[in-house]
Amino acid sequence: MLLADRTVLEPCVTQPSLLETSWLTEAIRLREEHAGPLEDLEANRLARHGGGSLATRIEHRATRLAQRDGVDTALRHWQQGARLALIALAVMALLSGSGLAFTALGDGLPPVNVFWALGSLLGLNVLLLLSWVLGLLLSGEHGASLGRLWLWLSDKLARDAKAAHLGPALVLLLQRHRLNRWLLGTLIHGLWLLAMLSALVIALLLLATRRYGFVWETTLLSADTFVALTQALGTLPGLLGFNVPDTDMIRASGDAAVNLEATRQAWAAWLVGVLVVYGVLPRLLLWGLCLWRWRRGCSQLRIDLDLPGYARLREVLMPSSERLGISDAAPAVWPEAQAPSGQVGNQGALVVAIELDDQHPWPPVLPATVQDAGILDSRESRQRLLDQLTRFPPARLLIACDPRRSPDRGSLALVAELARCATATRVWLLPAPMAQTLDPERLDDWHVALNALHLPHSPQPPLAWLEHGDD
Structure with a gap:
């Protein structure tokens, strides 16, 4: 489903995407930074012949070197590992969501404390959601632990020695363009969305196949507090058509589970509605926002020509004489160097x-x-x-x-x-x-x-x- 943009995870079948080209270019830069310049005469020559801006030539050179040295194949292996890591995390999210629903509702024998059940279903999700929003507003970074886990799993599942620089290259590339927040946001909200949907489906199955009674209990707070809180939480679900217990139902449930079908159904609808409105919908909206920002950012990727690894290539790939519009004449062994149409064909x-x-x-x-x-x-x-x-x-x-x-x-x-x-x-x-x-x-x-x-x-x-x- 929806856990990350497919431009990251799909292999380079024919022509690399803009993200893959920038990714390979950054990986080649890191490799040369750590191990020294590569043998690149042919790659430089083909990049010069291909023309274009300096950035285009650097990317052309990096793509040639990656193809020659097998880094593009390692990239496909890394992407396969990333997909497997996402599948593993998605399975964990589905199991976690199911566990939340079973923990909240139980086996139906004792009455369900509605606010304990609500806390089990939404408590951790709401806390982490608030921490994500605060992290985004204050520092712009979030989800570092989950991101490191995903990168670690991707590297382990890739099983390719040539992929050593791909993980760090992706991190540096995304940080430089401030895209890491949106990729990790897509990952985090996608996983939590799976967990909430899993909890919702299991909760509906349990409520449909078991008889539950609902109560609320308190020692310090008054009944009016619970009535007001229940109705406040049910306002938005009520606008979407979910039933909300009325005041008499809420007060009656404070002493013991009311064995009336209408009351049980009202509490069940209220619980499901609150889960949908405060659990599923926020994650769905934030996932869509992060995915949109991620795809928009990927379409605007550009390499930083001021980096030392790229600056040294300026004179090699775009010589001063070429930038001034001067080119050497063909030697004598090429008596017919150019066809009349301006396009040189393979001849002679x-x-x-x-x-x-x-x-x-x-x-x-x-x-x-x-x-x-x-x-x-x-x-x-x-x-x-x-x-x-x-x-x-x-x-x-x-x-x-x-x-x-x-x-x-x-x-x-x-x-x-x-x-x-x-x-x-x-x-x-x-x-x-x-x-x-x-x-x-x-x-x-x-x-x-x-x-x-x-x-x-x-x-x-x-x-x-x-x-x-x-x-």
């Missing part, structure tokens, strides 16, 4: 080599329509080519690798990053230079690694494929 073919030594002559003999992007042997050359491939992705890309080298993580990551910039990619495992042979085990390692990347590979250059798009 490109060959690039990774860390070749002097024993491999480069470039090889290529068809006239195939461009040579050179040898990537430095961080700057890699970044320059990746920037150009992001802006002008080719239709076909051939990556030449020297299988005498081990397929280390860095080389494979570069191959995968290059492959993501082209429509189709193949790998050319170069033959051994003259008077040398390839190590079969190392060559097999290359085959296994490239198969894991789902990249076709061969010892011969697929020139026909590069030139015409097929073999």
